[in-house]
Amino acid sequence: NAGVTQTPKFRILKIGQSMTLQCTQDMNHNYMYWYRQDPGMGLKLIYYSVGAGITDKGEVPNGYNVSRSTTEDFPLRLELAAPSQTSVYFCASNGLAGAADTQYFGPGTRLTVL
Amino acid sequence: AQSVAQPEDQVNVAEGNPLTVKCTYSVSGNPYLFWYVQYPNRGLQFLLKYITGDNLVKGSYGFEAEFNKSQTSFHLKKPSALVSDSALYFCAVRGGSYIPTFGRGTSLIVHP
Numbered sequence: 001n002a003g004v005t006q007t008p009k010f011r012i013l014k015i016g017q018s019m020t021l022q023c024t025q026d027m028n029h030n031y032m033y034w035y036r037q038d039p040g041m042g043l044k045l046i047y048y049s050v051g052a053g054i055t056d057k058g059e060v061p062n063g064y065n066v067s068r069s070t071t072e073d074f075p076l077r078l079e080l081a082a083p084s085q086t087s088v089y090f091c092a093s094n095g096l097a098g099a100a101d102t103q104y105f106g107p108g109t110r111l112t113v114l
Numbered sequence: 115a116q117s118v119a120q121p122e123d124q125v126n127v128a129e130g131n132p133l134t135v136k137c138t139y140s141v142s143g144n145p146y147l148f149w150y151v152q153y154p155n156r157g158l159q160f161l162l163k164y165i166t167g168d169n170l171v172k173g174s175y176g177f178e179a180e181f182n183k184s185q186t187s188f189h190l191k192k193p194s195a196l197v198s199d200s201a202l203y204f205c206a207v208r209g210g211s212y213i214p215t216f217g218r219g220t221s222l223i224v225h226p
Contacts, residue, residue, distance in 0.1 A: 004157075
């Protein structure tokens with residue numbers, strides 16, 4: 001199993017550009033999450049999904065959009081990139097044990113907006 | 115609402131000495147508690163979790179954590195630190211919700 005994979009690993013965007021961060025898991029997990037990590041700030045939840053076709057906002061959703069058309073994929077879309085979106089983005093997933101289940105994280109995407 | 119506090123931004127310890135990384139939490143109902151480790155330029159990796167039962171939980175790489183309900187704490191420990199343990203450690207809590215809350219992380223530095 002590859003687990004959770006993310007592409008790209010690195011990206012530099014100009015202000016106002018758009019991009020999609022890809023996330024795929026091969027563990028047949030229903031729950032998927034997008035986090036951003038800023039130095040000294042821990043992880044902030046952007047969006048999450050409890051299954052295909054169902055998504056919901058997390059703590060910091062502004063400036064982002066998501067979709068979940070399949071169980072495996074959970075892409076994160078930035079429509080108009082801003083310097084405040086410079087961060088490291090992590091995708092995570094877990095299975096049906098809910099609150100007791102361990103999250104599995106991808107390797108991250110480091111995004112810089114200039 | 116649920117919350118997690120990791121009161122130390124950084125912990126320094128000499129190789130071979132015991133280490134403790136502190137975590138306290140607040141949650142309604144029974145807590146589900148997790149420790150994750152992040153090595154440089156990597157994603158978070160699961161270390162251990164407390165769901166129910168024995169208050170002392172053993173995990174990967176020789177780490178363990180003690181659940182203390184009265185002090186609402188879940189401190190991470192290891193009897194003998196290795197230089198390779200140097201990393202960023204995150205504590206996380208879930209209450210009844212499947213959405214976890216993470217602490218801000220503690221940087222562990224183990225000196226040779």
